[in-house]
Amino acid sequence: MNFKVSDIIELLDTEYSFSLQENWDNSGFQIGNLEAEIKGILLALDITIDSINYAVSNNINCIITHHPLFFEKIQYLNVNSEYYKKLELLMNNKINVISLHTPLDIHPNGVNKYLADKCLLNNQEVFVDYKEGYGYGIVGSIENDIFKNYLTKLKNNFKNPILYFGNIEKSISKIAVLGGSGAFSIKNAISKKVDLLISSDFKYHDIQLSLENNLNIVDLGHFESEIFGLLSLKEFLISKNVDLKILLYENNIFKRNIF
Structure with missing residues (x-):
């Protein structure tokens, strides 16, 4: 066709x-x-x-x-x-x-669904309400774990160094993820009593607000937190019989280099 x-x-x-x-x-x-x-x-x-x-x-x-x-x-x-x-x-x-x-950001099987699965979240729900039942990010849970242990799992899943803020010995179970720039959701995370927020593009005072409210942060990187949404898009196109060559461009020009 x-x-x-x-x-x-x-x-x-x-x-x-x-x-x-x-x-x-x-x-x-x-x-x-x-x-x-x-x-x-x-x-x-x-x-x-x-x-x-x-x-x-x-x-x-x-x-x-x-x-x-x-x-x-x-x-x-x-x-x-x-x-x-x-x-x-x-x-x-x-x-x-x-x-x-943003239509891919808020889609139930878009950017954040893939991110939540990659972060091993169970009991997934919309994190920040938008409109008409749609929202940004996903909040879910893991079995109670020490933050340090969970970071090891993330590092293995994403095959990248993990930038984090907060008490590495903290016990965590409730986690929110939000692909892309997620600092706007910090107050939502605090009000929902989230233990850990995984997103990207946090500034100095974003981290200050989080830590003052016992909220740990993982700054995954903008690219790293959103690239999986394109996999869901590819799956959608294939499911609709778009029988064309469909390639994913995965070169990250903003890849973190930690010396």
Whole structure:
């Protein structure tokens, strides 16, 4: 079966509902030709020069990103900027871009479901309510464990060093996860008496507020906390008989380097 760009957008909308996105979000069609026939799909967190070149080298003409290509108002374009070069590379290679940001964040089987499973959570529920029954993050439980032991399990599951804050000997059982930037959810975690919040992009005073309220923190990294949502997206496309080459771009340019 052949798929046009517009077909994929319509298919995504039936499951993830672009109308549910945040007012500040820009999920949906970003650039390209809605009538173009798709040769293959690349799933990526972001549009980068490397991800575009990866698509080109694999004869792929459609990239579905988590973070929108166009987010803030464009007031000018500098031909020497990285942003302009990305747009030029996309247009020269006739690559179409679709973005699925907050609709994938709030989807029951999106970013946070995969993250919660990876973090071994049972009894999973919505963490921060949004609207129409949807929400951000998942709160759940593990069998009572010492934080240090649980960190070892996380390190093995994610195959990455784990950045944490809090008492390493603390006993934990109630855990919340939130893919992407999760500092806004700290007060929710405190009010729900969560022992550990796993997310990313925490600032100094975010950590201060958490520790003053006996809330341990794991800063997993933005990329690391969201990449699994693209796996769920791939599974969805396959389940809808999108019989095209579908690749996942896993190169993390923001990978932590701990000296």
